Amino acid sequence: MRVVFLGPPGAGKGTQARILHERFGLEQISTGDLLRRNCVEQTELGRQAEGYMARGELVPDGLVIAMIERELRRLPTGFVMDGFPRNVVQAEALDALLARRGWPLDAAILFTADRPTLIARLASRWTNPRNGRTYNVLTNPPKVAGIDDDDAGELVQRDDDRAETVATRLDVYDAQTRPLIEYYRKTGKLVDVNALASVEAVAERIAAAIGTTHVPGARW
Ligand code: AP5
DSSP: OEEEEEOOTTSSHHHHHHHHHHHHOOEEEEHHHHHHHHHHTTOHHHHHHHHHHHHTOOOOHHHHHHHHHHHHHHOOSOEEEESOOOSHHHHHHHHHHHHHHTOOOOEEEEEEOOHHHHHHHHHTEEEOTTTOOEEETTTBOOSBTTBOTTTOOBOBOOGGGSHHHHHHHHHHIIIIITHHHHHHHHHTOEEEEEOOSOHHHHHHHHHHHHHHHOOTTOOO
């Protein structure tokens, strides 16, 4: 099974990708997490990407596509991509990379949510920078405030979750990523999932959506 998650910042893509990984063993590729790790480690890619990320803009396509190409070399045939593709150039590059391997995409899941909800979710998100796990102080708090339930690491707020950067990220989504909805609708693989529900209810919607588009014989 090969799935991409589309949707605005704060819609819950990372949360649900992690659930697919934990419940079904599907490999999770989050371009945001990969890029943030490169920034922390101050790799060449991280140094090139950090300014764009701090401003809430997309990192240049060439850098991100090369990173995905490297990831695909180590991946099993099944995966969920969270945060890629982000525009039509990236979607076409992904199609070409998958076609070369004979791995068609099974579904593109579109998370929908209204802007006030997205802003509220991002303002109350806390993240473990070491493993990318997220919490929400309003809807999904950790057992001990500021501490990851899993590894007891300190939780932080992402720099790009500041109000002015969130506004830019939402505008960038509308201008650059929204056109992908039509791109994937034309393929017949787009599935709309209303993300305005509890984490568990959204997980159930995704499981049902993937079930309906699941290609027999494809690997979970
Ligand atoms: P990235 O990290 O991908 O950020 P994003 O797409 O903006 O998405 P988020 O991680 O903010 O939100 P999410 O939908 O994953 O929500 P989450 O599950 O955390 O990208 C960051 C930056 O990297 C970009 O701005 C760009 O610069 C660069 N980048 C990344 N990919 C790129 C690419 N392909 N090309 C170019 N540049 C790229 O949930 C949010 C909060 O809500 C959490 O607190 C969570 O607990 C809570 N929550 C989740 N679901 C629910 C629910 N159902 N009900 C209530 N609360 C919920």
